Amino acid sequence: MASRDPARTVQSSATARSTNEEGESRHADIVDVDEDVDSAFEDGDNVSYSSLRDDYWGPSDEQQYETLNAGHVLYLVLDSNQPNPLFRSPITSPLYVLDIGTGPGTWAIDVADQFSAATVYGVDLSPPPATWVPPNCFLQVDDVLQDWTWREEFDLIHMRLMLGAFTDTEWGAVYKKCFDNLRSGGYIEQIELDVRVMSDDGSLDPDSLLAGWGQNFLDCAQRAGRPLDTQLTMKAKIEAAGFVDVQEHLYKCPIGAWPKDPLLKDAGRINLAHWSSGLEGWAMFLLTRWGAPEPWTADEARVYVAKVREELKKRRLHIWHYT
Numbered sequence: 262m263a264s265r266d267p268a269r270t271v272q273s274s275a276t277a278r279s280t281n282e283e284g285e286s287r288h289a290d291i292v293d294v295d296e297d298v299d300s301a302f303e304d305g306d307n308v309s310y311s312s313l314r315d316d317y318w319g320p321s322d323e324q325q326y327e328t329l330n331a332g333h334v335l336y337l338v339l340d341s342n343q344p345n346p347l348f349r350s351p352i353t354s355p356l357y358v359l360d361i362g363t364g365p366g367t368w369a370i371d372v373a374d375q376f377s378a379a380t381v382y383g384v385d386l387s388p389p390p391a392t393w394v395p396p397n398c399f400l401q402v403d404d405v406l407q408d409w410t411w412r413e414e415f416d417l418i419h420m421r422l423m424l425g426a427f428t429d430t431e432w433g434a435v436y437k438k439c440f441d442n443l444r445s446g447g448y449i450e451q452i453e454l455d456v457r458v459m460s461d462d463g464s465l466d467p468d469s470l471l472a473g474w475g476q477n478f479l480d481c482a483q484r485a486g487r488p489l490d491t492q493l494t495m496k497a498k499i500e501a502a503g504f505v506d507v508q509e510h511l512y513k514c515p516i517g518a519w520p521k522d523p524l525l526k527d528a529g530r531i532n533l534a535h536w537s538s539g540l541e542g543w544a545m546f547l548l549t550r551w552g553a554p555e556p557w558t559a560d561e562a563r564v565y566v567a568k569v570r571e572e573l574k575k576r577r578l579h580i581w582h583y584t
């Protein structure tokens with residue numbers, strides 16, 4: 262979270278929320294393993310939606326929305342011990358809120374529900390599948406790289422999992438627009454995740470496909486010109502846009518119900534569903550357009566995903582990623 266102060270930036274990186282508050286380090290410590298646990302996941306069906314751009318790496322289909330909804334719950338669980346699990350910014354009665362890249366609009370809808378006096382906009386390249394939204398929530402289809410049409414000065418602008426959406430230059434432009442469209446003293450808050458999977462106890466075989474997964478996609482995205490390392494780079498870019506008081510919180514986010522800690526166990530269980538539902542959608546565009554040494558065929562990408570999926574199911578895997 263960070264502020265524009267003119268407006269502050271609450272930068273929460275999807276578990277890389279930036280903040281220096283005490284007591285936040287628990288998520289970044291070594292996570293104790295519950296020895297008595299197993300994991301499993303299921304697949305889902307799919308329907309696609311239109312998008313304003315054809316160069317964004319993520320799909321806009323039922324499967325992706327299911328993944329994003331799991332991600333939404335994941336982040337609520339990770340911050341369930343916070344005063345407001347929806348955002349860190351110290352805002353108690355916002356009037357205008359904007360959610361950039363709102364996807365299914367779940368975050369925007371929840372914020373509108375919580376603050377009935379606020380007007381909450383969610384904007385995305387694709388129309389949201391939501392059939393009902395609160396009367397103070399407006400889910401709009403637009404490209405935030407184009408001119409902004411909102412007249413309001415926002416109290417809070419939120420982004421979550423926008424990794425790989427913009428080039429470095431575009432990120433600079435987006436943060437500047439955020440700064441210019443926040444009221445003085447308003448906040449920007451962003452949650453991102455690091456796509457690299459890790460383990461502390463060697464349970465992740467360094468030669469496994471899962472261990473190489475993150476770097477594979479970081480490399481694809483680099484070739485595409487829209488880096489996926491947003492979690493690592495956003496703080497500097499937010500500061501460069503003029504925000505002050507930038508705070509970052511970094512979490513170790515488990516995949517699987519292996520941690521002992523009940524909150525992390527819950528988070529890990531949900532995150533396994535998040536990953537298992539997301540794998541194929543995350544992989545297809547980047548591998549088939551930017552895979553190395555040549556773009557992969559769709560079949561090659563599917564076989565790879567299937568193998569990674571098998572690895573994810575393995576017991577005794579104490580894996581996590583930063584967020």
Ligand SMILES: C[S@@+](CC[C@H](N)C(=O)[O-])C[C@H]1O[C@@H](n2cnc3c(N)ncnc32)[C@H](O)[C@@H]1O
Nearest residue numbers: 329362363364385386403404405406421422426
């Ligand atoms: C990974 S999804 C995250 C969705 C949502 N923030 C969440 O956490 O559930 C990223 C979203 O950003 C949207 N997006 C990408 N580029 C965009 C742009 N230029 N303008 C508006 N939305 C964009 C995509 O369409 C996609 O729905």
